[in-house]
Amino acid sequence: GESVGLHLPTLSVQEGDNSIINCAYSNSASDYFIWYKQESGKGPQFIIDIRSNMDKRQGQRVTVLLNKTVKHLSLQIAATQPGDSAVYFCAESANDMRFGAGTRLTVKP
Amino acid sequence: GAVVSQHPSWVICKSGTSVKIECRSLDFQATTMFWYRQFPKQSLMLMATSNEGSKATYEQGVEKDKFLINHASLTLSTLTVTSAHPEDSSFYICSARDWAMGWTQYFGPGTRLLVL
Numbered sequence: 001g002e003s004v005g006l007h008l009p010t011l012s013v014q015e016g017d018n019s020i021i022n023c024a025y026s027n028s029a030s031d032y033f034i035w036y037k038q039e040s041g042k043g044p045q046f047i048i049d050i051r052s053n054m055d056k057r058q059g060q061r062v063t064v065l066l067n068k069t070v071k072h073l074s075l076q077i078a079a080t081q082p083g084d085s086a087v088y089f090c091a092e093s094a095n096d097m098r099f100g101a102g103t104r105l106t107v108k109p
Numbered sequence: 110g111a112v113v114s115q116h117p118s119w120v121i122c123k124s125g126t127s128v129k130i131e132c133r134s135l136d137f138q139a140t141t142m143f144w145y146r147q148f149p150k151q152s153l154m155l156m157a158t159s160n161e162g163s164k165a166t167y168e169q170g171v172e173k174d175k176f177l178i179n180h181a182s183l184t185l186s187t188l189t190v191t192s193a194h195p196e197d198s199s200f201y202i203c204s205a206r207d208w209a210m211g212w213t214q215y216f217g218p219g220t221r222l223l224v225l
Contacts, residue, residue: 032212034212034213034214036216038153041200041219041221042218042219043113043115043202043204043216043217043218043219044153044202044204044216045216046213046215049213089152089153091214093212098155099152099153099155100152101151101152102152
């Protein structure tokens with residue numbers, strides 16, 4: 001069936017390095033995507049979104065890339081900091097807020 | 110803006126009792142609210158979707174008589190876990206959306222439930 005999924009369950013990076021978190025989606029009807037960050041014991045926080053008529057969107061230290069051809073979404077975090085350690089989820093509009101497994105990002109000092 | 114609160118933030122109860130969790134949108138009107146549960150080291154599992162003034166739509170496998178959802182106003186939804194058992198212990202998270210603001214959902218801080 002249609003699904004939103006994350007390629008990797010865990011990602012460990014050195015502080016200061018860039019991080020790339022990937023997400024695969026399979027519902028071509030999705031026209032809106034969101035990345036969320038969830039810190040331990042807290043609810044998810046909105047990070048950045050992108051519409052399907054765009055292939056790139058930048059925020060503060062974060063960039064989301066959308067490749068509709070291969071149904072792939074990625075979140076890039078520049079100069080990763082310890083405060084970026086969290087689980088990251090992507091969500092797609094056609095799969096109304098059903099989350100994939102998430103990727104746990106660990107930042108090593 | 111777009112703040113969602115939950116109350117209580119944590120609750121401990123005895124097996125067989127009922128627990129009510131409140132979810133409020135503080136600075137916007139939530140036409141739709143969602144309830145999730147999350148077990149340790151797992152993703153969020155959607156339990157139900159509710160639109161203001163309507164009955165909630167439950168996900169497959171979620172017992173509607175056990176998890177009672179009321180969305181009586183545009184700023185408040187409640188989840189009542191009836192006759193709670195230890196296996197209901199989990200992290201419950203709500204989210205809210207106002208279509209006038211777009212598709213984005215805003216999440217509450219979560220409620221940790223421990224049933225003894």
